[in-house]
Amino acid sequence: MTNPRISPALDEQARAILTGNDRGGYTVPTDGLYPYQWNWDSAFAAWGFATFDLDRAWTELDTLFSAQWADGMVPHIIFHKPDPGYFPGPDVWGTGQSPETSGISQPPVAATMARLIFEMDAEAGRDRLAALYPRMLAWHRWWRDQRCGSGVVAITHPWESGRDNCPDWDIGMANVDGSNVGEYTRRDTGHVDASMRPGKADYDRYIAMVQFGRDCGWDQSEIVANGPFLMADPGITFILLRAHDDLAALGRALGHDVSEVEGWAADLRAAVPSIWNAETRGFDARDLKTGRFSGRIGSAAFLAYLANVESPELDARMTELWDAVRYGFPSADPASEEFDPRRYWRGPSWPVVNALMAIGLTDRGRHAAAERLRRETAELIEAHGFFEYFDPIDGTPCGGDAFTWTAAIWLTWAG
Numbered sequence: 001m002t003n004p005r006i007s008p009a010l011d012e013q014a015r016a017i018l019t020g021n022d023r024g025g026y027t028v029p030t031d032g033l034y035p036y037q038w039n040w041d042s043a044f045a046a047w048g049f050a051t052f053d054l055d056r057a058w059t060e061l062d063t064l065f066s067a068q069w070a071d072g073m074v075p076h077i078i079f080h081k082p083d084p085g086y087f088p089g090p091d092v093w094g095t096g097q098s099p100e101t102s103g104i105s106q107p108p109v110a111a112t113m114a115r116l117i118f119e120m121d122a123e124a125g126r127d128r129l130a131a132l133y134p135r136m137l138a139w140h141r142w143w144r145d146q147r148c149g150s151g152v153v154a155i156t157h158p159w160e161s162g163r164d165n166c167p168d169w170d171i172g173m174a175n176v177d178g179s180n181v182g183e184y185t186r187r188d189t190g191h192v193d194a195s196m197r198p199g200k201a202d203y204d205r206y207i208a209m210v211q212f213g214r215d216c217g218w219d220q221s222e223i224v225a226n227g228p229f230l231m232a233d234p235g236i237t238f239i240l241l242r243a244h245d246d247l248a249a250l251g252r253a254l255g256h257d258v259s260e261v262e263g264w265a266a267d268l269r270a271a272v273p274s275i276w277n278a279e280t281r282g283f284d285a286r287d288l289k290t291g292r293f294s295g296r297i298g299s300a301a302f303l304a305y306l307a308n309v310e311s312p313e314l315d316a317r318m319t320e321l322w323d324a325v326r327y328g329f330p331s332a333d334p335a336s337e338e339f340d341p342r343r344y345w346r347g348p349s350w351p352v353v354n355a356l357m358a359i360g361l362t363d364r365g366r367h368a369a370a371e372r373l374r375r376e377t378a379e380l381i382e383a384h385g386f387f388e389y390f391d392p393i394d395g396t397p398c399g400g401d402a403f404t405w406t407a408a409i410w411l412t413w414a415g
């Protein structure tokens, strides 16, 4: 594909997915499987909406931040309307927020998306941005205060990373006791093929972590200090580093003093070497309870480019992982024994991560690599439609169909 707008029919479908998944001011990731507002999905949705409805794009971000907690956290799910089709729902989280929400956060891509949207039409976006800016600032401060105690970004639940069951978390998950969570009924496996979803042992542990949070009243300091899971996440580290820079640029455009944000970015950048694993030759997750590296390299390691972090070794590793598959970037290392090309974050190619990687590669001047990523992602969507994720070896579409963020990245980047 050389002409970037060669498929008006697919553009039309992508717009129809965004508007079809619109529930009034917010967008669900896909009908049925994910019936609420998810944090980073919404930020991508906003970017997608911006290609045909700027006002709606800003509204998506406003709605997301309307659920911000008093301490600045923007939760990973907002349960605007009850829906029995998803587990764990608001009663399980028990956060007592209004609107009801989960008790953890998700990758902070909002400032990066807000900057992309703002730059499409700065004049039209100025007032919307001015209203949003202090909320984004408070959220970034929350990351700094609650999650950056060890330098890089820590997560307290694999769901916080947005890459639920990727092998990065295996060593941390091994310490979580999921044997006492009681009976529950999963809903995800009723919507999509169970072999493409996390297994039951994973789910038991996910629920045990939610129960810990609920039992301590979602006291974030207690969860970090004594919760069952605490791992350094290369993915959010790079995403937040990039987002700090984007937030600072937005602040400058509004005439604010951004030295505080610049300071957070400098501190985070200085901590990045602590997640370089010389053995696996890559940026690697770390169990912060033991200091141990996970020993697993996946797509998140290469979000480094997004944060203006690069090295010849990183380039070499990127090529190794990428050349082992055919379609986009694998979420886990194809050479590892955990690699599972259709099981969620244990191998599949995720269009949305490919898009983030490509933004970083483009900014670093790696145009050939960025274009390869775009082309391979576009091929998947052209052949199969707007699925949640794909088998990176044979392109089999996986997970949910008519997916919001896949449609969004088609309109903004892949198509």
Ligand code: 9YW
Residues within 6 Å of the ligand: 029, 034, 038, 039, 040, 041, 161, 162, 163, 164, 188
């Ligand atoms: C779940 C909505 C979310 C994404 C996450 C993805 C998945 C939800 O779906 O988590 O129930 O497992 O892992 O990144 O935001 O698309």
